[in-house]
Amino acid sequence: MRSIQLGDKTFELSITSTEIQKAIYRMADEMDRDLKDKNPLMICILNGSFMFAADVMKKFTTPCQVSFVKLASYQGTQTTGQVKELIGLTEDIVGRTVVLLEDIVDTGVTIDNLVKQLNGMGPREVKVATLLFKPDACKRDVTLDYVGLSIPNEFIVGYGLDYNGYGRNLPDIYSLVK
Template identity: 65%
Template sequence: MKRIKLLDKEFALTIPGSDIKKATWQMAEKMNQDLKDKNPLMVCILNGSFMFSADLLKLVEFPCQISFVKLASYEDMGSTGTVKELIGFNEELKGRTVVLLEDIVDTGITVESCVNQIKKTGAKEVLVATMLFKPAACQRRINLDYVGLEIPNDFIVGYGLDYNGYGRNLPDIYSLVK
């Protein structure tokens, strides 16, 4: 599909699933080298990163544990500027390598908040892997260890990303048609 309609908005295809798969594979290859001896805790930030996390974790070849947190910082089409923790950590993080798996880093507020929270637990190191990064939207100084694709500051849906709950199931990524 070249164009889709979700609720009252129209979106155009910008990143086909094949490009996402290639970027995911490249990220997994780098992680396989970097993390093979670290036994990390891989943390999927819900809801958006569920598709990326599932695809990435199928490709990692090192021992790891997988966990989930649910955070919210968006309403409608914009960031609220605050991060609400809806489901938190259950695992012991002290002394661990923790890898946050995020669908997209735009303002950086969510990732910064999560990294700071994990560091307070005494984690050995906190790494961030994101499928998508919007450099033009980033408002925080954050270290991104693994980046799939850099994208412009457009509103997007698909591959886990949504517009008011719709579009997460799409295998491609679409940008809002203005």
């Protein structure tokens, strides 16, 4: 599909599933090299990262554990600037290597807040793996250890990303038509 309609918005194809999978293979290889012998705890940030995390985990061969946190910072097509924790972490991370699996880093507010929270819990290190990064939208000084693709500052849906809850199931990524 070259374009889709979600509610009152039209979106055009931006990143194909083939491009997404190619980026994930590269990232998983980098993570395997860096994280072997570190017993990492992979933390999927829900809701948007569920597809990304699942695909990374299929390609990541290093023994690890997986957990989930649920955060929210978007309403419609705009970030609220507030990070709302809906479901929290239950694992003990003291002395562990923690890898956050995030679908997208745009303003950096969510990932910055979460990294600071986790660092206060005594991990050995916290690393960030994001499928998508919007450098032009980033307002925080965040360290991203693994980046799949850098993209323009456009509102996107698909591959876990949504518009008012719709579009997460799409295998490709689409940009909002202005």
